[in-house]
Amino acid sequence: MPLSTAVDSIKVAADSLKHSGESDSGWILHHVMDARELDFEPLFTLHIPQFPTLFGIDFTPTKHVIFMWITAILILLIFTLVSRKYKKSLIPKGIANFFEVFIVFVRDEIARTTIGKGYERFVPYLLTLFFFILFGNFLGLLPWSATFTSNIGVTASLAICSFFMIQIGGIRQNGFFGYFKGLIPHGIPPVLLILMIPVEILGLFTKPFALCIRLFANMIAGHFVILSLLGLIFFMGTVFVAPGAIVFAVFIYLLEILVALIQAYIFTILTSLFIGMAVHQEH
Amino acid sequence: MDLAWLAAGLGAGLVVIGAGLGIGKLASSAMDASGRQPEAAGAIRTSMIIAAALIEGVAFFGLVICILLAIKA
Numbered sequence: 001m002p003l004s005t006a007v008d009s010i011k012v013a014a015d016s017l018k019h020s021g022e023s024d025s026g027w028i029l030h031h032v033m034d035a036r037e038l039d040f041e042p043l044f045t046l047h048i049p050q051f052p053t054l055f056g057i058d059f060t061p062t063k064h065v066i067f068m069w070i071t072a073i074l075i076l077l078i079f080t081l082v083s084r085k086y087k088k089s090l091i092p093k094g095i096a097n098f099f100e101v102f103i104v105f106v107r108d109e110i111a112r113t114t115i116g117k118g119y120e121r122f123v124p125y126l127l128t129l130f131f132f133i134l135f136g137n138f139l140g141l142l143p144w145s146a147t148f149t150s151n152i153g154v155t156a157s158l159a160i161c162s163f164f165m166i167q168i169g170g171i172r173q174n175g176f177f178g179y180f181k182g183l184i185p186h187g188i189p190p191v192l193l194i195l196m197i198p199v200e201i202l203g204l205f206t207k208p209f210a211l212c213i214r215l216f217a218n219m220i221a222g223h224f225v226i227l228s229l230l231g232l233i234f235f236m237g238t239v240f241v242a243p244g245a246i247v248f249a250v251f252i253y254l255l256e257i258l259v260a261l262i263q264a265y266i267f268t269i270l271t272s273l274f275i276g277m278a279v280h281q282e283h
Numbered sequence: 284m285d286l287a288w289l290a291a292g293l294g295a296g297l298v299v300i301g302a303g304l305g306i307g308k309l310a311s312s313a314m315d316a317s318g319r320q321p322e323a324a325g326a327i328r329t330s331m332i333i334a335a336a337l338i339e340g341v342a343f344f345g346l347v348i349c350i351l352l353a354i355k356a
Contacts (some may be wrong), residue, residue, distance in 0.1 A: 029354070217343030217344070217347045
């Protein structure tokens with residue numbers, strides 16, 4: 001009895017999708033893209049209230065903005081708690097112990113190894129970047145939530161912040177003209193200068209651009225694959241595909257957890273590497 | 284008959300070949316190095332993961348273009 005109802009319900013869903021006239025893959029984009037309302041699918045849909053329009057920009061928060069707020073509040077709460085535990089004693093207990101692993105990792109393995117001397121002033125930014133991306137990626141793996149790092153606007157903003165950090169760090173250390181002069185390596189024939197100057201200036205922009213696209217594409221590809229595997233059940237129209245599709249989807253889901261960690265680490269270490277290259281410009 | 288879909292499919296296949304070959308070669312060198320010097324296995328593993336993520340980043344550039352093609356079609 002349950003098996004036949006399952007078979008029938010999957011057939012009904014697949015037929016309704018085929019006959020509704022919309023493309024087979026529109027629903028994947030609907031699940032991944034930003035939306036104006038929070039939908040907790042079968043139960044209810046929360047509509048987000050309209051905010052005023054200032055200077056021609058509509059300030060209504062969308063789903064990804066709300067999840068960014070949730071992540072920011074979570075980080076504030078957790079790390080205020082962690083820092084308060086350090087006031088009692090230098091040896092942390094409990095949650096401070098857990099996060100000390102990550103904080104020391106970012107400070108020693110990421111900042112000190114790549115930036116070298118003068119790394120302390122960049123550690124707060126790198127820590128914020130690391131934990132914001134990490135918490136955001138993990139939050140997107142929970143049911144009914146959205147991954148705001150799969151929004152190219154968000155990753156572009158993070159890349160722009162890193163871009164400014166890199167330039168300001170380099171200009172502060174080497175002086176305004178000294179920084180741009182230091183971009184060109186020493187001892188090259190002046191003929192090559194016509195090629196090197198545009199290449200180096202373009203390189204200043206392509207590196208954060210690559211950071212942006214890498215994080216965006218990794219996050220969105222993971223969700224696409226999970227949704228496509230589960231959508232295969234409806235596309236084939238039969239419930240007997242379900243065990244295989246679900247096993248694969250769970251495997252990709254576990255891979256997603258690893259990718260979430262790795263992408264946060266890669267974004268942070270590459271930003272730190274570029275800061276190090278800008279601050280200590282000896283080629 | 285939409286050539287954009289064909290292009291997206293072919294492109295995705297080529298991207299996978301490129302990424303697979305690149306990361307496979309990387310993993311093979313990492314295995315050789317770990318076998319030669321087991322004490323360095325930790326450092327080799329960390330560098331391998333970083334390099335793999337960077338190669339995958341390049342592969343994802345191509346993948347994003349394929350997805351754009353498939354969606355616009």
